[in-house]
Amino acid sequence: MNSPQNPSFFFDHHQFQDSSSSFMDFLNFSGYPPPDFSLEAETAALSFSEAGTSDGSRSMEATSIDNNTIDGWCEAKGVNRKKEKGGGCSNRVAFITKSELEIMDDGFKWRKYGKKSVKNSPHPRNYYKCSSGGCGVKKRVERDRDDSSYVITTYEGVHNHESPFSKYCNDPILFHPIGPSSSPPYSSTTTL
DNA sequence: CGATTTTGACCTGCGC
DNA sequence: GCGCAGGTCAAAATCG
Numbered sequence: 562m563n564s565p566q567n568p569s570f571f572f573d574h575h576q577f578q579d580s581s582s583s584f585m586d587f588l589n590f591s592g593y594p595p596p597d598f599s600l601e602a603e604t605a606a607l608s609f610s611e612a613g614t615s616d617g618s619r620s621m622e623a624t625s626i627d628n629n630t631i632d633g634w635c636e637a638k639g640v641n642r643k644k645e646k647g648g649g650c651s652n653r654v655a656f657i658t659k660s661e662l663e664i665m666d667d668g669f670k671w672r673k674y675g676k677k678s679v680k681n682s683p684h685p686r687n688y689y690k691c692s693s694g695g696c697g698v699k700k701r702v703e704r705d706r707d708d709s710s711y712v713i714t715t716y717e718g719v720h721n722h723e724s725p726f727s728k729y730c731n732d733p734i735l736f737h738p739i740g741p742s743s744s745p746p747y748s749s750t751t752t753l
Numbered sequence: 754c755g756a757t758t759t760t761g762a763c764c765t766g767c768g769c
Numbered sequence: 770g771c772g773c774a775g776g777t778c779a780a781a782a783t784c785g
Contacts, residue, residue: 672756672757672758673757673758673759674758674776674777674778674779675759675760675776675777675778676758676759676760677774677775677776677777679774679775680773680774680775686775686776688776688777692756692757701776
């Protein structure tokens with residue numbers, strides 16, 4: 562699949578902790594995620610803050626992982642934190658973004674290998690693998706069951722190659738932590 | 754013509 | 770053991 566000309570997602574790599582970091586490095590920050598949390602609990606645990614750059618561009622930074630949020634979410638939803646597959650071997654991170662496009666251009670090239678309808682959701686879930694030879698990173702993409710304007714993306718694994726990261730965007734983007742937290746969406750359109 | 758997408762079949766884990 | 774749901778495979782179709 563080709564990269565969109567005007568992706569609705571925007572990650573400014575200048576905001577990463579070091580300039581050589583890739584988007585996947587960003588996603589795998591600080592030892593996150595824990596091995597056996599549900600997707601929704603993982604996403605609920607993410608907090609994002611907004612950061613500006615000297616050239617006027619915008620970006621989002623993941624700022625904290627709140628285990629209390631995870632526990633609260635699991636308790637509220639009756640989620641069994643131990644039922645997830647993977648046995649702690651996977652390196653997975655999930656987040657939710659507001660976008661008309663389902664495919665975030667993260668600099669890597671993905672090959673779609675599956676599509677499944679999801680129970681209690683009108684939207685199908687799409688499965689992608691990194692098309693780079695020998696790289697086994699997978700990505701799941703699905704729309705929020707309650708608000709189709711949000712896209713839930715889950716990465717699993719770590720790339721064993723460099724990303725030709727370089728993207729741009731003119732459209733606004735919202736990062737919206739889900740779960741019991743009452744935090745509002747964080748909008749990149751906010752004045753910096 | 755090679756790469757990618759589509760899509761039905763198949764596999765696996767889990768709850769009952 | 771059975772059925773359900775999620776995840777993967779692979780052949781065919783499509784695209785560039």
